[in-house]
Amino acid sequence: MLTALTAVAVLSGISLVGVYNYATPRIEVNVKAETRKAIANIFPDGADIKPVEGDEEMFSVKDKAGNLLGYAIIAEGNGYQGTIKMIAGVTADLKTMEGMEVLESQETPGLGAEIANKPFAGQFGGLQITHEIEYVKNQKPSQPYQVEAITGATISSRSVVNILNDSISKARKALEGK
Amino acid sequence: MIKDFTKGLWKENPIFVQVLGMCPTLAVTTKALFGLSMGLATTFVVVSSSVVISLIRKMVPAQVRIPMFTVIIATFVTAADYFLKANFYQISKALGPYVPLIVVNCIILGRAEAYASKNNVAKSFLDALGMGIGFTCALIILGSVRELLGGGSVFGYQIMWPGFTKWVIMILPAGAFLTLGLLVGLFNVINGKFEKQKQQAR
16 A cells, blocks of 8 residues: 555656656756836837846847946736736836836736737836826826726726836836945 | 446536535635636546555555545545646635645545545546546636636637626526526436426336
8 A cells, every 4th residue: 555655656767757848957048038128119120138147027129239228127917816917118218218118917817818909018118107096087198297097997007007106116226326 | 338438427517516626616616717727626536545445445444444545545635636736826816725625525535435446446537537537627618608708708719798897796606506497407407308208208
């Protein structure tokens, strides 16, 4: 009885080691590729993407000629139903956003999950960040630092705005400290 | 022999007749593609674990059979999970925790306990394959209906006319229950018709 159970467990363990060794490097490649792809969407001219020294949450993006285009910040925080993970692209002078891409979210399909789609996410391109980002409901934004929340998904919209504000201010402190 | 295979497709369909494995059925069928991927992952697990369990069925002491089956099933589920993550990263992300949760899908332990532990390898293989395909088809039907009404497309192909108002409720949890209930009802109506025809034929 005990030997049978042990034998099954040992065999299962050994085969899983094989699977793990096969899959782990591929999974890492996938995760990295996804981040890179999101950054490339925000900075179409970006050619040289490197992590900022001493900060794993931030990447500097340079074009082919080596000019600094801006920074891509990994922004993570609580949404309506779990963690939302995004990439926020900001210009080198930290005054405007280049764009936003959602990497991971568990928001409600059809409602909160719309934060990843263009009608909402597209609003962040060119948004002013010298002022805190704000959201407005059921009306067109009147200020250059405002976005329109998704109808029926105010909490998800607010979470995105709060997470971005937090991450951008953290990034600003980190960059200005240098 | 052939009946071992076909019974899972219709007569003992895991979803519409046995009403087993409801957790993934309700949770991941927001899109037809997710239904298909979940179905295939489950089919892989149920077929491989049934074959292995059938192979070792004479060596398994009755007292510890459930833990042994569970370990075998969990091994295949973990393998399937890593495989999806490594090769179909987007799908794996969309299915989220429901891939590891195949471990507790009662269809799999059910087939192991009720069939594979008592029958030879060939029969167990066909039985598991039939159940897996029956499960996959049911998930695709559910996913297609929900995606069509809730998003206007099936497998990502736009089907509804432009300007179609999406029934958001269909991709919310409530839509899963509504669709499943109506489909089980439809299934029973069709079965009832068949039975009547059979009786009249006699």
